[in-house]
Amino acid sequence: MSAFGIGSNGGRRFSNMIKEQQKIPRMTVITIAGLLALGLAAGYFSGLVGIGGGVIIVPALVLMFGFTQYAAQGTTLALLVPPVGILAVWKYFQDGYVDIRTAAIICVGFVLGGYLGGTTAVSIPQETLRKVFGGLLIVLGIRMFFKA
Secondary structure (H helix, E strand, O other): OOOOOOOOEOOEOHHHHOOOHHHOOOOOHHHHHHHHHHHHHHHHHHHHHOOOHHHHHHHHHHHOOOOOHHHHHHHHHHHHOOOOOHHHHHHHHHOOOOOHHHHHHHHHHHHHHHHHHHHHHOOOOHHHHHHHHHHHHHHHHHHHHHOO
């Protein structure tokens, strides 16, 4: 059994696949409740203003749950792949606010950019990555705040 209660994976324990296993919290009832609350908040803000993973979940996993920057970013990417806010997208689509062609074109670049970004992220020191992440949030926040 792995740290997450999952059986073996091709002869290797799942927990051995996580490089920074010690930074992943034990799944207590309180931790699970906190993670569900985090998911609810991120989902709400994703539907409300189109943010969630990078702006809410990554900082919360680092600051509140003790994840490393790498583990927080990797975990957030893993959770976003399947749903990607499908119900929020559906609501916006129903109301006529989704441009499918634009989304599809961006998606092509996003796939390649995601791979390149992930490759870059794991090749630089976490302290540098954390500073880049924080700096990006500050710059974007200031631009959004002062946009007319």
